[in-house]
Amino acid sequence: MKRSLIRRLTGDERGVSAIEFAMLAPVLIAFYMGMTEFCQGFMAQKRMGHVSAMVADLVAQEEEMTPAMIDDIFDIGGLIMKPFPTTTLHQRVSSVTSVAGVPTVDWSRAEGMTARAVGSTMTLPADLVAAGESVVVAEVTYDYDSAADYLMPGLTRFSHVYYLRPRTVDKTLCPTCPVT
Structure with a gap:
């Protein structure tokens, strides 16, 4: 009798699928959530890169800027980041001219970060x-900031710099931008 019970239990394959599912489900769910989080972070990075390209x-495109015009452009940058929160979006735009081979800041305006000092030097890519x-x-x-802090704890800082030559003039001016 004992022998037939053992033989019956070892030959029984009912429930094998449930056990396999119980072992694989946590791994697959974690993989799915990780991929979702990666895609969200990648989308935020791409939008931030688009903001820098759009601001530049x-x-x-303009011959002359005013602080109000630049602030409006920064606001548009915030709209591009939607649906991501914009409280940690920091933007700066500067006009830089090469004076005797040294890149020098003509004017700068920023939101959420410090504007560059007029007359200060700036490092640019070679031969730009x-x-x-x-x-x-x-x-x-x-x-x-990850929505799922247990997958990506803390903040991840994305940054992008975009360089673009003025289109209609040799130098985009901002005579009313504050001198810092």
């Missing part, structure tokens, strides 16, 4: 501007 593009040429530099940082 809108400034480079020749002497006397100007470039608009848009810098954006974004602190991404």
